[in-house]
Amino acid sequence: MDHNYQLANQEFVQFLRSHRSVNPADLEHAILMHGVGIRIPQIVDLQAYQAGGHNKMGYTEKDLRNAVDQFHRNALEVDSQSRLDYQYFGDVLVFDSTYRTNAYRKPLVILAGVNHHYVTTIFGCALIADETEDTYKWVLETFLEAMEKKTPISVVIDGDGAMRNAIKAVIPYACHRLCAWHLKRNVVANTNKGFVLDFDVAMDMFCSHEEFERRWHLPVEKHNLKDNQWVVDLYNKREKWAAAFLRGHFFAGMKSTQRSEQLNATAHK
Known part of the structure; x- marks a missing residue:
């Protein structure tokens, strides 16, 4: 033919x-x-x-x-139990990248939360090459795509600037809370013992904004920290760590990334 x-x-x-x-x-x-x-x-x-x-x-x-x-x-196909857990308990997301693993000490990002028994639940994790804003954005975007686009209403983070910017870009409506454990550790490193005690009180007080201002500025002046740049920067971020400014936001009882770090410590042994 x-x-x-x-x-x-x-x-x-x-x-x-x-x-x-x-x-x-x-x-x-x-x-x-x-x-x-x-x-x-x-x-x-x-x-x-x-x-x-x-x-x-x-x-x-x-x-x-x-x-x-x-x-x-x-x-993007992830464990079905992790996806199910996230659909039920993913309103609050702990985003932690403090753990370094393997011989190259690359950051391991853990995305976790708590279930109805207040037990730590791992939703996902990622081993990343660097800690840039673009990398964190990729982690969040990939995670949310795998989780059927469900976004958390609140996020607890360890304070990394690039991470905060990525969360603002990818989950703009989520309320951010800086990890209390990291803040306390940094207060010890950047101030003095007397101020550490006053900071603990100021951070956990459920009070009016006016009362917080008073309980903050008095110890700052008493301990001669008005010109301490780290203290000034911390005060400027008060809406992300002081209970007085976080009232009305749901965090499932969490104010620290320590839950995921405890898992890191176990994995490192």
């Missing part, structure tokens, strides 16, 4: 949709390179060079991009 259309030349057959495919070795290689920040076009150029030319690869840049994207979509 004669064909009523012109057949593709042999050298172009591999580019027909029915013949194109990314072999597993090339895909794995591409995923590894993409994971460290190399862009798909650069990966294609490298693989074409290794194959002896684009015409010998058997796939196009679009094919490789689709295959890598599909891999990442498949990677």
Whole structure:
């Protein structure tokens, strides 16, 4: 039977949709390179060079991009129990990155909360390459995508600036609370013993804003800390750690990331 259309030349057959495919070795290689920040076009150029030319690869840049994207979509499949727990108990999210693991001391981000028995519940975790705002945004966006877009109403964080900015960008309506344990540790390092006791009182007082101001400024003056820049910066963030300003916000009884850090300590033993 004669064909009523012109057949593709042999050298172009591999580019027909029915013949194109990314072999597993090339895909794995591409995923590894993409994971460290190399862009798909650069990966294609490298693989074409290794194959002896684009015409010998058997796939196009679009094919490789689709295959890598599909891999990442498949990677979003998380433990069903964690997803179920988050749907029930994910109104308050503890976001902690203080633990360093493996020989390279990379941060392990733990996303956790508490269940109806006030037992620590792990919703997810991520081993990240750095602690930049973009990386934290990626963690949050990926986590929320895996959790069917459910966003928490409150977040407890360890005080990292990049983390705070990422949360503002990805979960703008969530109320942020700075970890009380980290604050107390930093107060000890940046002030004096007398002020530490006054800070504990000021942080936990359920009182009016006016009463808080009075209970804050008196000890600051008494301990000669008016010119202490760290104390000034802490005061400027009072709406994120003082109980007087957090009244009416739900945190499920949590004011520290210590729950996840206890798990870190157990994992490190």
